[in-house]
Amino acid sequence: MQPTLDKLKDIPYPLTPIAEITERIARLQAKLAAAGLDGALVVQNVDLHYFSGTMQNAHLYIPAAGEAALFVWKSLARARHESPLRDVAPLRSPRDLPKLLAERGYTPARIGLELDVLAVNQFRSYERAFENVAFADCWPIIRSVRLVKSAWEVLQIERAGEISSAQISAVLNALHPGVTELEAAAAGEYAGRILGHEYVVRMRGLNNDLDVGYASSGPTGAYSTGMLTCNGGLGLSPSHAQGASWRHIQRGEPVLADFVGLYNGYLADQTRTLCLGNLPADLQRAYAATVQMQNAMVAAMRPGVTAEELFNIGTGLAAELGYSENIQGYGEQQVNFIGHGVGLELNEWPAIARGVTEPLQPGMVIALEPKLAFPGVGMVGIENTWLITAGQPRRLTTLPEELACVPA
Template identity: 30%
Template sequence: MTTSNSASGPYAQRIEAAKRRLRDGAGDAIVLFPSNNLLYTTGFDESPGERHLFLVIPADGDPVFFAPALYETQLREETTVADLRTWTDSDDPADRLRTLLAELDLRDGHLLVDDEMWALFTQDLREAAPEATFGLASEVLADLRVRKDEAELDAMRRAADVADAVVDDLRALGDDAIGMSETALAEYVEDRLEAHGGSGVSFATIVGAGPNGAKPHYHHGETEIQPGEPVVLDFGTRVDGYPSDQTRTLVFGDEPDDTVREVHDLVREAQHAGVDAVEPGVTAADVDRAAREVIEDAGYGDEFIHRTGHGVGLDVHEEPFIVAGNDRDLEPGMVFSVEPGIYLPDEFGVRIEDLVVVTEDGCERLNTTDRGWKTAGPN
């Protein structure tokens, strides 16, 4: 990520916001592990490993990194956290952790532990703080992460631009896609994501041709693209750690039959209705209902078999979830997908997905490419 690591930068501000929520009664400290929560609060991006590496954010006092000594230079250069407590491979990290928690007066506190922390390290925390009670870091951080700041939105707009450019590339393929395998087309998508400035993929690319498109979480295989057959293409990349997530259902070669046209038009109408419903103060369930009613009224309600959308941030699936029963009010800065679909088993599927940002008076679509099925020109 490229945002500032200064003491007044976004990471320091996020830590301070977390501490305020702790002081408001959420707990005595947050204990993070290599994860997107750690990335969000410090900018430090590391995969979990066998060594104990924690960030302790107490309600009062400065945050502390508890880390292997081999990370010290990295942490000092890449984060604003000044208090580093390091241990070497000749130390007993569990014993050092016990000493640190005692020093911070947390051995009998209420600790909010990273939701993704491995059981091994959670157990060591419990043994180091035997009188403590435990909750999840998401009790504080999820509500902070759900509203994106300008640095996050800038990264997500750029990631969406990359996905849009690849949709244009796919349309330009036209008849050249006929006979390609789903896997070959997925590899083409991933190559173009990199070519347009993306960093890897944000999730496993989906290319579902014909009947495979009726499986919402199908990935891809050796099925060949056939003329006139709908192909569900769901993909994304990352820019500065933040993802894009876009779905288009395209038809290569011949024109589709009337049923495909009907279903595609219906899904496009439902997607528009869902996006049109987005504004501050409406609920996540309201958006789901706006999209779902279009499909139900046309008699395909039983074929729309998933929620209308999900929040997107450092995690591709996070709050808010756009689903019936979620009465959370939408707020400016929230980012989520609107992706209704209709799935006809053994025949075909259609899904259309864009990411939107809730604004002060409505929403901004992050994806702007045409949502029709044609692979040559607008429709």
């Protein structure tokens, strides 16, 4: 028997404040009206949570003007507990949506859908349910609302950063002769879990399954994967070809510890380079170069500067220092970004990438991750999550940036 929610009230279970939800919906409504849309039908988990406060199985209708309505298939009781919205109603079938909207006075002619992620079959079902309604992609509008984080959101990301720091520290403490990558990574995973890490790192898009964290050593650190990342690791099998492997970590080789902290749905991304014993001088210089690249980008990270300009600063300095073939992967495995937005998903906008002319704004949260790959040797690099402000950017991940080594 499932316990009633009132009997669970003493268990920590943070909810999204009503002021957050109200302000987000208001911003979306203004943008929907400007785009000539009568409303948006939100179904993707992260967007649903962002605008309603719950991730239960539901459809959220946000009109361009008027009160939002949440129609829940399962679990209605939990949705009513988790969401501050006033109109939370049961939904037997998506076919009932037009009738439910009409009962509330909504007869939309143009509805926005998240067409970047919606399956074709599901889209066709909406076409059948809503006669004489035109659909448009509202994901760019939703993305623009989620782009700038509130003070409350930044607090969640800072807490996620603390968890990420605990994860990487645990990996460092687990390094000893004979330890495997998997054992070191598991120490980091456990350290995060007991601090409240929710263990599901969300990335938008199809087949974007991502490890909680990487602890790759020596040559596996430079292994590429099918994921759009510059580092990947060997993994345990072709079914999960990323992250830690059964490889034993050796003395004097780089250990790349890249961990995503997660708290209350929000993420923080952090990477440090570790070592068992002493890292060779050439790799020490390479690691120092990645810190130099980061600092050059941070010095320019102000409102109005474009994402592409930051990318050019980082990669341009890499070329000046002799690492043009190594930056963000090696050779044909190089990726064309050096950072990314962070929030409820790990690949939020803007990408710090070639061709992205999005200007930075106060309230954006961005991870910068300059990394250098050396085939057969490994990868070194650094990553921090930053808050864009009107002045100096603020670092939200707080581990020391020095190369971290333990005696062998």
